[in-house]
Amino acid sequence: MGKMAAAVGSVATLAAEPGEDAFRKLFRFYRQSRPGTADLGGVIDFSVSHAARGTGPGAPKVVKSQLNLSSVSDHDALRAGLQPVSKWQAYGLQGYPGYQWHWVKQCLKLYSQKPNVCNLDKHMTKEETQDLWEQSKEFLRCKEVNKRRPRSLLEKLRWVTLGYHYNWDSKRYSADHYTPFPSDLAFLSEQVAAACGFQGFRAEAGILNYYRLDSTLGIHVDRSELDHSRPLLSFSFGQSAIFLLGGLKRDEAPTPMFMHSGDIMVMSGFSRLLNHAVPRVLPSAEGDSLPGCLGAPLPADLPRDSVVEPCSLEDWQVCASYLKTARVNMTVRQVLAVGQDFPLEPTEENKRDITAEGSCHLDDDNSQVKRARLSPDY
Ligand code: OGA
Ligand code: MN
Numbered sequence: 001m002g003k004m005a006a007a008v009g010s011v012a013t014l015a016a017e018p019g020e021d022a023f024r025k026l027f028r029f030y031r032q033s034r035p036g037t038a039d040l041g042g043v044i045d046f047s048v049s050h051a052a053r054g055t056g057p058g059a060p061k062v063v064k065s066q067l068n069l070s071s072v073s074d075h076d077a078l079r080a081g082l083q084p085v086s087k088w089q090a091y092g093l094q095g096y097p098g099y100q101w102h103w104v105k106q107c108l109k110l111y112s113q114k115p116n117v118c119n120l121d122k123h124m125t126k127e128e129t130q131d132l133w134e135q136s137k138e139f140l141r142c143k144e145v146n147k148r149r150p151r152s153l154l155e156k157l158r159w160v161t162l163g164y165h166y167n168w169d170s171k172r173y174s175a176d177h178y179t180p181f182p183s184d185l186a187f188l189s190e191q192v193a194a195a196c197g198f199q200g201f202r203a204e205a206g207i208l209n210y211y212r213l214d215s216t217l218g219i220h221v222d223r224s225e226l227d228h229s230r231p232l233l234s235f236s237f238g239q240s241a242i243f244l245l246g247g248l249k250r251d252e253a254p255t256p257m258f259m260h261s262g263d264i265m266v267m268s269g270f271s272r273l274l275n276h277a278v279p280r281v282l283p284s285a286e287g288d289s290l291p292g293c294l295g296a297p298l299p300a301d302l303p304r305d306s307v308v309e310p311c312s313l314e315d316w317q318v319c320a321s322y323l324k325t326a327r328v329n330m331t332v333r334q335v336l337a338v339g340q341d342f343p344l345e346p347t348e349e350n351k352r353d354i355t356a357e358g359s360c361h362l363d364d365d366n367s368q369v370k371r372a373r374l375s376p377d378y
Contacts, residue, residue, distance in 0.1 A: 022253035023246045030242045030279035044257035071194040080188040081308035085195045102308040104319045109133040115179040117165045119158040140321045158362045162206030175342045184307040189332040204335040211327040217278035230334035231268035238323040246275035261291040288324040
């Protein structure tokens with residue numbers, strides 16, 4: 001058997017929980033997996049060359065797919081901080097590493113600000129959450145020196161919503177809760193979607209996930225968007241994670257794959273409504289180092305109309321310190337078809353799936369948040 005065999009063998013040693021589906025079983029397996037052991041042998045690694053990967057009968061096949069080379073000019077790719085489409089790898093589109101810092105900085109410093117919505121809003125006033133970055137940056141810079149200090153607000157940030165703000169209770173987007181979607185992220189998304197054959201993609205809603213090493217994202221399907229013919233884009237930065245891609249039903253065992261910093265996942269067509277989850281964020285090999293592609297010096301030759309902009313060393317130090325033990329994931333969605341409006345009464349199938357973990361999105365593996373599994377206001 002191929003690499004899958006190792007994982008499947010180990011899974012079998014897990015005590016089965018009554019009524020447990022195949023997805024939940026693998027979720028539990030990877031949640032407790034040990035980096036550097038055979039536990040991770042079955043996880044597809046898009047960063048490893050095709051030839052080097054296991055291809056036994058049990059190993060899922062990774063197929064290269066074609067990109068639309070002509071729909072994104074090299075110039076527009078560069079403006080979005082991406083390499084020419086001809087250099088992308090179609091099974092796991094790799095962003096231009098030199099510009100990952102821009103999106104990390106936006107997630108931590110800019111997108112976390114009002115009028116965007118975040119998990120802290122429920123317990124804090126507008127004034128208290130006004131500038132998470134300013135309040136946290138000194139803490140983060142001296143992270144090493146004082147490990148036992150209380151967590152800064154940025155470290156308590158779990159999610160931010162953009163555009164049509166996803167309502168975690170009703171599982172809906174609505175016309176009356178909208179703020180402008182960041183134009184740089186919209187531009188990046190349009191280029192990536194176009195390269196994948198989705199011209200005219202509109203970035204209308206975003207969910208940004210901020211993971212600590214003990215965070216997980218429960219098994220779910222993203223079905224709240226009203227137009228499922230449009231892709232869902234997902235950009236990952238910082239520490240690597242194990243991503244589980246399942247089937248339409250929960251009882252189909254998922255395929256595990258690594259999501260590394262700079263990876264872009266496009267869920268479209270059949271895979272748009274598949275079950276998926278993140279059971280594990282992996283600590284770096286040295287404990288608190290950054291992936292190599294994030295340490296690169298800033299490239300200086302940005303086009304004049306670039307949407308990515310230089311990041312100061314001072315800002316980068318804060319981002320780097322944060323990312324040593326964290327993962328940031330941006331998901332971008334088109335909610336409505338062109339010309340479509342929100343229905344007055346949303347239908348059942350438009351609601352986002354709720355998982356057995358409860359209705360909260362990101363989950364931390366500590367007692368404080370175990371309680372939060374039962375309630376969405378963490
Ligand atoms: C999501 C999601 C996956 C990830 O936000 O809906 O599935 O890789 N994120 O964090
Ligand atoms: Mn999702």
